[in-house]
Amino acid sequence: MKQAHSPVIIATWRFGKEAVEHAGELLRNGHSVLDAVEKGINVVELEPAEKSVGFGGRPNADGVVELDAAIMHGPTHDAGAVAGLRHIKRPISVARLVMEKTPHAMLVGDGALQFAIQQGFQQEHLLTDESRDQWKTWLENRQSADDSHDTIGLAALDTQGDLAAGCSTSGIGYKLPGRVGDSPLVGSGLYVDNDVGAASATGLGEEILKFCSSFLVVELMRQGLSPQEACEQTIRRILAKKPQNKDIQIGLIALSHTGKTGAAACRPGFQYAVWREDHAELSDAVIVASIQQPQ
Numbered sequence: 001m002k003q004a005h006s007p008v009i010i011a012t013w014r015f016g017k018e019a020v021e022h023a024g025e026l027l028r029n030g031h032s033v034l035d036a037v038e039k040g041i042n043v044v045e046l047e048p049a050e051k052s053v054g055f056g057g058r059p060n061a062d063g064v065v066e067l068d069a070a071i072m073h074g075p076t077h078d079a080g081a082v083a084g085l086r087h088i089k090r091p092i093s094v095a096r097l098v099m100e101k102t103p104h105a106m107l108v109g110d111g112a113l114q115f116a117i118q119q120g121f122q123q124e125h126l127l128t129d130e131s132r133d134q135w136k137t138w139l140e141n142r143q144s145a146d147d148s149h150d151t152i153g154l155a156a157l158d159t160q161g162d163l164a165a166g167c168s169t170s171g172i173g174y175k176l177p178g179r180v181g182d183s184p185l186v187g188s189g190l191y192v193d194n195d196v197g198a199a200s201a202t203g204l205g206e207e208i209l210k211f212c213s214s215f216l217v218v219e220l221m222r223q224g225l226s227p228q229e230a231c232e233q234t235i236r237r238i239l240a241k242k243p244q245n246k247d248i249q250i251g252l253i254a255l256s257h258t259g260k261t262g263a264a265a266c267r268p269g270f271q272y273a274v275w276r277e278d279h280a281e282l283s284d285a286v287i288v289a290s291i292q293q294p295q
């Protein structure tokens with residue numbers, strides 16, 4: 001029999017604060033942990049000012065926005081994901097339906113779009129005037145003034161002690177069409193074990209996925225490390241194996257099944273938001289510059 005818990009929510013980046021506030025309100029009003037994760041992430045997906053997620057996200061090299069998202073439910077250990085999804089503003093909601101309505105765990109490209117349309121999603125233009133102008137500027141010199149690609153990752157613990165997590169991104173701006181990063185991959189962009197904890201990743205997906213980073217964070221927590229220690233140890237592992245990764249950004253967040261949180265990154269600048277007791281707060285993640293071999 002599980003004990004009653006104080007709900008806790010953690011999310012990546014500054015935009016995570018609005019996401020955890022909305023998710024927290026849903027948990028407070030009795031919604032499920034999956035609703036909290038999905039709708040919290042929707043807040044960022046639907047905000048055109050955010051250039052790396054959903055509507056207004058940076059397009060690929062052809063000027064087409066291709067979105068990746070995944071969601072994972074602790075109690076059932078089920079997951080759903082979409083990759084390379086075009087024309088749909090809320091990919092995390094499609095990912096949830098992949099989990100709930102199909103026997104599959106991931107749909108990609110045209111198949112994901114056809115599924116979304118069948119489920120009642122509208123096809124919409126995802127480029128904003130600003131993101132189109134920035135793409136045209138990129139086309140001229142193949143260089144971007146701002147190449148950040150900041151995934152929204154969010155993990156929640158509800159009052160029953162159940163966990164869920166999700167993440168959503170437009171990936172690297174001006175990527176090759178068809179490029180997929182870590183975000184829709186269970187174990188890389190996110191992972192949940194309801195008896196241990198949840199984790200999510202942000203940053204350069206090509207490197208995050210080579211280390212199964214979110215799975216590693218949760219497995220280190222299973223071995224007894226705190227969420228903070230597990231995030232730091234995972235970054236240390238990434239830097240020990242590939243020291244050149246000190247020049248790219250990878251950020252990790254973690255939430256234990258008891259409500260403890262942690263976050264770490266390779267480089268400065270990674271903020272994360274935590275919501276507990278009806279209050280959301282932004283913090284700077286611990287920077288792990290050490291490239292010592294992990295234990």
Ligand code: GLY
Binds near residue numbers: 149169171181182204
């Ligand atoms: N972390 C998001 C991506 O690289 O696509």
